[in-house]
């Protein structure tokens with residue numbers, strides 16, 4: 001994709017009219033591009049892919065210190081591994097369209113599942129897709145964007161001009177409105193394995209085989225997109241952008257499937273990093289889970305019917321798991337997570353299932369297994385394991401069968417979760433009341449199943465409780481719930497990590513005020529920023545934001561006098577993770593706090609009519625949300 005593509009519109013046949021691309025390079029300023037655009041009759045399609053990819057890579061490697069990187073050492077290793085795969089899926093184009101001209105047919109088609117982010121840079125365009133039903137072709141999703149900055153005011157409008165997102169699959173076209181040339185910037189994120197996904201058109205048409213595209217290698221030019229596109233300068237590194245945990249999670253997404261790419265210690269690093277991006281403050285517990293529950297366990301992510309889709313790493317992991325089993329080292333089949341309510345036990349369970357490529361966990365409350373009818377509880381317990389047992393039987397039959405295409409069948413992992421297990425697995429009593437009798441019968445039935453679980457390699461049983469001390473020791477014996485991990489209340493740094501996770505999406509969308517970002521990270525505001533912040537909680541230079549915030553400040557300074565929390569607003573080194581503010585709060589409490597602060601900010605935008613585009617969560621919102629608890 002390293003190329004400059006020039007798309008000639010349908011009616012242009014005289015390619016002599018095209019300016020020599022080398023002329024473009026005499027000056028790299030954007031203005032000259034536009035000037036050149038004005039003089040060319042052709043649509044020009046610049047593919048900036050390799051440059052953007054290089055910049056992503058360079059930005060990553062050129063960071064001078066670990067703090068300057070927005071990632072920890074573990075993330076770094078993980079990103080090293082995913083960088084190549086990730087960047088190979090990003091493509092960036094500038095499409096320059098002469099006045100009144102439509103982009104060449106079949107020139108803009110991306111794989112199904114691709115995301116295309118577009119932004120009008122100059123002029124006016126009509127954007128549409130062509131839908132064909134039978135013989136008729138009609139325009140669909142037509143929309144028009146216009147921008148001709150000629151005054152200061154219009155220049156400002158240009159800055160806040162909206163972007164659009166489209167999905168791949170169908171061909172899309174742009175038509176420059178008949179009032180001058182137009183320029184559109186597009187960034188495309190291709191889905192994983194995009195090469196295998198269908199586009200509705202033959203890929204050959206993308207290569208310019210239809211005679212309409214002129215492909216010139218970019219090495220002939222040496223142009224510099226950072227000058228042309230005026231990319232933002234590199235961050236000073238003073239302000240921690242909080243991407244450390246949240247973004248790495250986003251990056252590792254492509255979802256759980258990323259783990260399938262790695263083996264051995266690399267996979268453990270990827271797993272730890274994945275957990276830390278979603279679960280805060282539980283480093284020790286996560287290390288234990290990775291070492292004792294996940295390591296050495298095969299991933300059967302592709303469901304039992306999918307042969308051949310497995311990566312080499314998965315195949316190796318399977319071989320390793322079989323080898324370990326031969327040596328008598330088997331992954332645990334039972335895990336107990338215990339700890340106070342809201343500390344993230346259920347969250348961890350879901351992440352474990354995701355990490356192992358298992359189907360979504362089957363979660364039941366232990367009390368649901370109590371059935372007062374004779375035999376009812378036994379039936380409920382049986383049903384819980386039924387699916388896993390049936391699938392295993394099918395796989396064993398397949399392995400024994402002579403049919404070649406059946407022999408590969410492997411059962412995927414079933415994660416079965418029993419919540420509030422103390423409701424049933426209490427120390428057994430000799431009492432003859434009917435409740436105790438039902439409970440004892442469930443316990444016996446489950447113990448039998450648990451012992452059987454050893455024979456069910458496709459099951460991981462996870463039990464959860466807030467009251468471990470009530471449990472019958474029989475359930476905790478080796479072979480049953482033999483790994484017991486306490487999920488503790490977060491300490492100060494843990495609370496910070498959880499704050500960073502739950503405010504992560506807002507931060508990524510640049511919707512957190514500067515003082516709030518500092519308070520989440522526990523860093524002092526810089527002097528000039530401090531002054532700036534006391535004048536207004538400034539995040540960017542967008543004027544409408546500032547106006548809105550100014551109005552808000554005026555209103556809230558009146559309210560402030562009445563607020564018990566108001567005094568801390570003046571502080572320049574407020575740390576939200578401090579005991580004073582979030583001490584004693586669980587992960588669920590902090591998640592609720594973030595939601596409430598977000599809703600306060602949203603209510604404000606509803607009132608002042610600025611809508612979601614004006615949403616900005618401030619430190620004051622968080623303080624108010626704390627006061628409302």
Ligand SMILES: Nc1ncnc2c1ncn2[C@@H]1O[C@H](COP(=O)(O)OP(=O)(O)OP(=O)(O)O)[C@@H](O)[C@H]1O
Pocket residue numbers: 278279280281282339340341342343344345346347348465466498501586587588589591
């Ligand atoms: N350590 C954490 N990191 C990030 N978010 C957390 C953490 N702990 C809790 N949360 C948030 O709180 C929500 C509720 O937590 P969860 O249901 O996992 O707690 P729990 O320990 O299972 O509670 P309970 O014992 O009451 O069932 C989670 O979905 C998540 O949004």
